[in-house]
Amino acid sequence: MSELTERQAFLVLNALPNIGPITLNRLLEELGGDPRAIFTSARGRLQSVKGVGSMISETIADWPRYFDLKREETRMAQSQVDFIIGGDEVYPNLLREISDPPIALYRKGRYDFTQPCIAIVGSRSTTLYGMATAKKIGAELARLGFCVVSGLARGIDTAAHEGALSVGGKTAAVIANGLDIVYPPENLGLYRQIEEQGVVLSEFPLGRRADWQSSAMRNRILAGMCEATVVIESDVDGGAMITARFAGEQGRLLFAVPGRIDQASSAGCHQLIRDGATLLTSVDDLLSELNYLGGLRPAPISKKPGTPEGAPSNLTVDEARVYTCFASGAPLTPDALAELTGLAVAPLSAVLMMLELKRAIAKRADGAFEALS
Secondary structure (H helix, E strand, O other): OOOOOHHHHHHHHHHOOOOOHHHHHHHHHHOOOOHHHHHHOOHHHHHOOOOOOHHHHHHHHOHHHOOOHHHHHHHHHHHOOEEEEOOOOOOOHHHHHOOOOOOEEEEEOOOOOOOOEEEEEEOOOOOHHHHHHHHHHHHHHHHOOOEEEEOOOOOHHHHHHHHHHHOOOEEEEEEOOOOOOOOOHHHHHHHHHHHHHOEEEEOOOOOOOOOHHHHHHHHHHHHHOOOEEEEEOOOOOOHHHHHHHHHHHOOOEEEEEOOOOOOHHHHHHHHHHHOOOEEOOOHHHHHHHHOOOHHHOOOOOOOOOOOOOOOOOOOOHHHHHHHHOOOOOOOEOHHHHHHHHOOOHHHHHHHHHHHHHOOOEEEOOOOOEEEOO
């Protein structure tokens, strides 16, 4: 094959077996940052770098045996997958700061990380409380202008992504396999929606399936690219605890949502709180810790034309219709709202639930609703 371009060299190095990101970053640092120098250096020079032995130097020298570059480039073009390297503007800024950043990332979607990122992670086997909380926090953060980052897994991850998308916000999925594999398969629709409205990222080449090692590697990226990590429902041995550990090691803010003391699904969160994580009961707790002021706070999502004054952005037609009924400031019962709007009970209940999630209204102890702003 003819001489590799810089991006092709990164593509090959990123896919070679038995060479982790720490070793790759050491090689790049020792050889001036140009990945092509790694392929043209003598084996003895490579082996002088800490962590590089005969196996790694031989793998680099004989790389076509391990990786079909032309096939990968063809598949990437067919799947509309980008390959971004550390020097690209769209590479997440905070990720450059961790001790073992990925030298490159595969990307589907065009989101460029212009907004601060917050990670939301938790159990795959979650409760209705956990799902509702993740969706609510995801929606509130996205509406405030943050990009919600999670791992596209079942449970909390799915709810966090859905919450962000429900208000037209940005969300990023960092997955532990190649971008041509959707796991879990039932999240195919969600995957496509994230690709369209946000971005899907992976450190791994196409065709790579997830395993315990790739999942742990993914978790360091997930925590590393975010200002803060929020854990919602996790057992003490859950994968979210690995993400929390990375967040702590990387100097990121760490939050945990409390749950029931008799449920194992909240035991990990309670342990994190005991160990010093900030207890989170609302998005306001997170905003206080981040201490965003003035221009440092991301711009909220713009409201659609015709949205009632004081209402959250991205209300649907029915949601805006119901919210307008609260203009006087008086609390209203569901029966009164049904009479005012002409909506049937079932669709009205769904609208009221969404308005609660968007923090537009709150349900009172007497069953009536009132506006929050």
